Amino acid sequence: RVQSNLSKLDRYEERMYHLYRGVVEKRSEQLRQNKLRLQRGLAGQMKKNRDYLEQLNKRIELVDPRNVLKRGYSMTLLEGKSISSTRNIKLGDRLETRLYKGNIISIVENRSEKK
Secondary structure, three states, X not given: OHHHHHHHHHHHHHHHHHHHHHHHHHHHHHHHHHHHHHHHHHHHHHHHHHXXXXXXXXXXXXXXXXXXXXXXXXXXXXXXXXOOOOOOOOOOOEEEEXXXXXXXXXXXXXXXXXX
């Protein structure tokens, strides 16, 4: 009887081992699949973020004052502040005009306003 029970116990142990091994293998495969999904997702998100940063950098370059000046525009300053209207300009004011390569200092002799 003892021998029979020991044999049964051995068989149960073997079955449990195979069941356990199957569960572990299944869980390991699930973990591997989840890891792959996460890696792909992270890689995709990183690429998306990289592309977005590149677009932002291009926009910044477009509005960078040096690049605007490089395209032939100028920036005129009164007392170090940029001006966009003749409203606050008086005859005799000293203006600084910044170009891509150099500055021009001017004294206002005449002005006109667009309506």
